[in-house]
Amino acid sequence: MQTLRQRLKKNVTFIVLEGLDGAGTSTQCALLVEWLQQLGHQVIATREPTDGPWGQQARHALRGDISLSPLSLAFTFMADRAHHLIELRERSVPGTVIISDRYFFSYLAYQQTDSSKSPEWFLKTVEPLPLPDLTVFLDVPPAVCVARMQQRSSQIERFEQLTMLERIDGAYRRIFIVYAQQGYNIVNIDGQPPADAVQAALHMVVTDCLKTTSTR
Amino acid sequence: MQDEEGSWTISDSMSGAGGKFISIEGDAAACNHLVQYLQDNLPDGYICQLPSTGPLGQVWRQRLSTTVRFDPLEVIFGAVADAYELAERQDDTGIIWQLRFGHMVICRDYVIGLLARYAVPHQLEDWAQHLIAFLPRPALTFYLPDGLSPALMAQYDRAIALLDGSARIVTPATGSVNWAADVLALLAGE
Numbered sequence: 001m002q003t004l005r006q007r008l009k010k011n012v013t014f015i016v017l018e019g020l021d022g023a024g025t026s027t028q029c030a031l032l033v034e035w036l037q038q039l040g041h042q043v044i045a046t047r048e049p050t051d052g053p054w055g056q057q058a059r060h061a062l063r064g065d066i067s068l069s070p071l072s073l074a075f076t077f078m079a080d081r082a083h084h085l086i087e088l089r090e091r092s093v094p095g096t097v098i099i100s101d102r103y104f105f106s107y108l109a110y111q112q113t114d115s116s117k118s119p120e121w122f123l124k125t126v127e128p129l130p131l132p133d134l135t136v137f138l139d140v141p142p143a144v145c146v147a148r149m150q151q152r153s154s155q156i157e158r159f160e161q162l163t164m165l166e167r168i169d170g171a172y173r174r175i176f177i178v179y180a181q182q183g184y185n186i187v188n189i190d191g192q193p194p195a196d197a198v199q200a201a202l203h204m205v206v207t208d209c210l211k212t213t214s215t216r
Numbered sequence: 217m218q219d220e221e222g223s224w225t226i227s228d229s230m231s232g233a234g235g236k237f238i239s240i241e242g243d244a245a246a247c248n249h250l251v252q253y254l255q256d257n258l259p260d261g262y263i264c265q266l267p268s269t270g271p272l273g274q275v276w277r278q279r280l281s282t283t284v285r286f287d288p289l290e291v292i293f294g295a296v297a298d299a300y301e302l303a304e305r306q307d308d309t310g311i312i313w314q315l316r317f318g319h320m321v322i323c324r325d326y327v328i329g330l331l332a333r334y335a336v337p338h339q340l341e342d343w344a345q346h347l348i349a350f351l352p353r354p355a356l357t358f359y360l361p362d363g364l365s366p367a368l369m370a371q372y373d374r375a376i377a378l379l380d381g382s383a384r385i386v387t388p389a390t391g392s393v394n395w396a397a398d399v400l401a402l403l404a405g406e
Contacts, residue, residue: 053275053278053279054272054275054290054294054297057271057272057275060271066271067305067306068271068272068301069300069301069303069304069305069306071300071304071350072272072297072298072300072301072304073297074297075293075294075296075297075300075347076272076293076294076297078289078293078297079290079293079294079297081293082287082289082290082293083287083290085287085289086287086290117350121346121349124343124346125343125346125347127343128289128340128343129289
């Protein structure tokens, strides 16, 4: 199984930003892409679910247009991810940096709120997928995330959201401990300061990562 | 058992509540013949298939018809997503729903077909089995190998071996004239 966890392609750097809803992953991904392009890197920015055939069905389900059971939806996301990885492999050339706004860690974190199946069961479902060269967790307390989301939409129900985000936050941390213990490159960055300060911290860890991947 | 939202769950079918789950696997022509015969002669049976006629089955069929070569991960994830959708569907077209209400469910191409037809690589077999752990398992599988190419038959044999004796598999003698009637008689005794 380990052999399947190869990088997408030699000399391609795969970077993932993870965080709770409201943590700012989309904002930071956009800024990071801009910065890397200014440095002259070939960059592919991506997010999930994609606009591919499985991703479209996942979106329909999230909007309530179609009904999918939790496991069915989870595996639809995974099919989308697998399909997307093929596309990324085809589009990337040596030196490409892929920036993904979330990856399977968020799938694992959200699935672990389903207490009917063990965390280990879900961890094994992602076993063959390639791991990023760098995963950054934008660490923002759930209460701050809810406050940010409320600023964007008055529809957010505070208590319900907070309880859910606290559970997901705990799940994220447990997952990252598992992967960090296996030696994977996972970095926690404080996501509470202003966006440019968070971005500056991000530049440092991404620079370190690029040095490593460019010499392999 | 119902969950907090009143939905039927996988554990319903595992508990043996209600009906009987049968799958038909193997050669397409033989499967077509048997399914048609059962449709005509087993009015109380609910017949379904994978890829399903649901939203994920539609994607799956479209991918199968337009894509020459798949990544094995997409193959397995997509097929498993479709299988769970069909199993857990919350209306009378869902496998668990039908079993819950005591009906006989006959699924053409189920787990064995999923593992065999898409040629799950050796190093992914254990993982693929893990993904299907929560799917309802047929009480009986009719396996129709006559007509399969040697390569596909080998894949079916491997898929059956993967289930490691957990599936009760019957291979009808499809050479006889009334073999489908024999299958029906066997089902009547179930």
